[in-house]
Amino acid sequence: MKYRYFSIGEYPQSGTPERGLFTLNEADLPELDNGQVRVRNTWLSVDPYMRGRMSGVATYIDPFALDAPLEGAAVGEVIASRDERFQEGDRVVHMGGWRDIAQLPGDALQPLPDIDVPPQAFLGVLGMPGMTAWTGLNVIASMNDGDNVLVSAAGGAVGSLAVQLAKAKGGTVVGIAGTQAKRDWLEARGVVAVDYRDKDAATLTADLQAACPEGFDVYYENVGGVCLEAALNTLRVGARIAVCGMIAHYNDETPVPGPSNLAMMVIRRARMQGFIVFEHWERYPHFLEEVGPLVSAGRIDYEETIVEGLENTPDAFLDLFQGANQGKMLVRL
Amino acid sequence: MKYRYFSIGEYPQSGTPERGLFTLNEADLPELDNGQVRVRNTWLSVDPYMRGRMSGVATYIDPFALDAPLEGAAVGEVIASRDERFQEGDRVVHMGGWRDIAQLPGDALQPLPDIDVPPQAFLGVLGMPGMTAWTGLNVIASMNDGDNVLVSAAGGAVGSLAVQLAKAKGGTVVGIAGTQAKRDWLEARGVVAVDYRDKDAATLTADLQAACPEGFDVYYENVGGVCLEAALNTLRVGARIAVCGMIAHYNDETPVPGPSNLAMMVIRRARMQGFIVFEHWERYPHFLEEVGPLVSAGRIDYEETIVEGLENTPDAFLDLFQGANQGKMLVRL
CATH class of the missing domain: 3.40.50.720 (NAD(P)-binding Rossmann-like Domain)
Known part of the structure; x- marks a missing residue:
């Protein structure tokens, strides 16, 4: 099975990255190993912090690997699983973004929390x-x-x-x-x-x-x-x-x-x-418990700026620095 | 009885104050009121924060009054008292500096703490x-x-x-x-x-x-x-x-x-x-208890840069901004 992903081939040291920095690649997915899960991504997140991972310097998070799939939060649906915790059709959130299909160890996936909101909310207001x-x-x-x-x-x-x-x-x-x-x-x-x-x-x-x-x-x-x-x-x-x-x-x-x-x-x-x-992620359940019901009940509003299609992910990311997003910037696949 | 004090007649808005900003005045002290104490100062403190009080702007402390005695920490000896808590010869610390004789309400005086150090230490390492x-x-x-x-x-x-x-x-x-x-x-x-x-x-x-x-x-x-x-x-x-x-x-x-x-x-x-x-002065007794004995025993060292004579107080103050002091800058009267 083929998948498509974005990569970068060098680290821009300063300045706004050029659109040409980002390469869209196509490759074959390897056979699904024991413990791995294959996810068809439906929503990708682009976030300002990702700029830091493109600098080639370890700050509070490692830089992106060159010529490998970029990473970021994503929501998707399991299409194949060799981890007994996940079945086909399960909706999950994970860090294998910037690609259409992610193949990851089951430990890298979280089931979508059971809160009545659209799935992409877990990349934004509840993410x-x-x-x-x-x-x-x-x-x-x-x-x-x-x-x-x-x-x-x-x-x-x-x-x-x-x-x-x-x-x-x-x-x-x-x-x-x-x-x-x-x-x-x-x-x-x-x-x-x-x-x-x-x-x-x-x-x-x-x-x-x-x-x-x-x-x-x-x-x-x-x-x-x-x-x-x-x-x-x-x-x-x-x-x-x-x-x-x-x-x-x-x-x-x-x-x-x-x-x-x-x-x-x-x-x-x-x-x-x-x-x-x-570094404060141990409080995430507390946060979901407090804010989740408010979002679900419509007492907290949120906006989304949605870009369509994997191929436009770099544009969505670069637009963040122009303030082009109202609320959460998302890519819908 | 006459006393001498420094005052300023205007607020320098920016830049290093000129020596000419400071005027040495002589005036008669009023009769000692009930509750007041007269103190012959022996040591005056000059400190960088005083620059802020010369700006005419209330920051965390009121500006100095114009054409009135400047203020600052000082150590001295009681020479007359109409407050029963203080007797002639008592050594005290107070904020009536920039002058040779201070006449203040007894509430504005603190007896020197009973720690075996030179009195001016309460303007510096223990002040x-x-x-x-x-x-x-x-x-x-x-x-x-x-x-x-x-x-x-x-x-x-x-x-x-x-x-x-x-x-x-x-x-x-x-x-x-x-x-x-x-x-x-x-x-x-x-x-x-x-x-x-x-x-x-x-x-x-x-x-x-x-x-x-x-x-x-x-x-x-x-x-x-x-x-x-x-x-x-x-x-x-x-x-x-x-x-x-x-x-x-x-x-x-x-x-x-x-x-x-x-x-x-x-x-x-x-x-x-x-x-x-x-704003943390309630901890001062705790500080004295912890650091006082170390200073008294010579286990904590301190340096002093001593300028002689009331008339040189402004020079001592201005020298602070040249880094001319090693340790505490003091004026000895």
Whole structure:
């Protein structure tokens, strides 16, 4: 049986990767070994963190292997199994993405949780991005009832859940987003939406102060750059900043200076903490238990931006850095 | 009775203050009110944080009043008292510095703790700077046995205690200091000393990596600038950064960009926290109990840079920003 997969042949050291970096290959799948399962993927996830795996440097996760199938979260259906835990027709989630058919050891598969949502929700609002939002607010930033919360990249897969979780705590929630459609979506959910495009830190600071004159107890940092600098100016005493990524810098050609106002960390006695959601995965069942029913009942909304067809996976990935996705960026096969 | 005090008549908005900012005044002390105490100061403290009080902006502490006696920690001897808790000859510590005679409510005075050290030690190693070092390492950075610890401004009043407290925990301790005399002092105490002057972040990073190839569990941040950028490159996973000030930036004319590598906070899952020692003052008795006997027994060393005479207090203060002090900068009256 043949399968198709994307690979890269070199590591782009800096800058936005070119479309030509990605090669679509076709190859024969080997015979199914004992313990292996064959999955026909139906949904692929593309996520900003994947840029880090293309740098050739081990950070918190190994780089992608060159000339081998790229990896990423995916949902699919079992089409053959030599692992007794999985039968044909089972729906599973796993990391064998960027390909149409994945052949993996059974240990690498998770059955889809028994929650009444579309299967691709486990790649977004109930998957890694959702878990990232929940962990950042609750575990890293110690969010309390009534906290005023600022979320950057608030229209993205992580941010759009973060604002809703924050909103449920009762304080003022402000979301930074770069398109009118994202801001409309946020405002419709009671979030004060602020644009950042073409603003310097002073202007964005003033806009954030207007949106929440009391200042913020929690800042959910996804972006870096001007958003971080403005956020630092608007912290309340004792504020907590959760940092899960800085998408503004993933493709920097050269090092870009950081915020000139880090001294605000002292003035406001603030705490900033970086985290990697995979290191908190033992809480995933707790997260599903808390957020799953809210999503299933429609009390938490989520958006998807869907690209059709395996061959367009690199385009979906590259579009993330243009902010082209509203909510979770997905590829449907 | 006359007294002499320093005042400022305006707030320098940016840049290093000019010597001419400071005016030495002479005035009559009012009659001693009921509850007041008159103290002849013998030692005055000058500290980097005072620059913030000259900016005219309330940060974590009110600005200095214009044309009124400046304030700061001081040690002195009671020469008259209308508070029954204080008798002539009592030695006290208080915040009525920058003057030769202070007249204050008794509530504003603390008797010198009963520890066998010179009185000015309560302005340095056993005073606010010492308490800042201890709080930053133990409370903010959660220092553990065996942690590798990096301290910037390691030859200063705070840093020189921080390296010794860290050294007692058994890990590798590296101190950044800008003069050979400071580095010799550090090396004599088992601290690996690294110069930062005229180095860019890449060079300083390489030097820190050579000094401690395993990387650092704790970074005690006093400085900002190139030191912070290099330190971020040398953190171990789960590192903690305590930030009590950024002296490199106190006199900036214009905003200076921050480190370009804040993404290391995510890659190393690091925590950075600003703090103000006055908010942790309830632990001061605990600090004295732990560190006082070590100082008294000579097991913790400290240096002093002594300037003679009230009239030279502004010079002592301004010299702090040139790194002219080894250990605690003091004025002896």
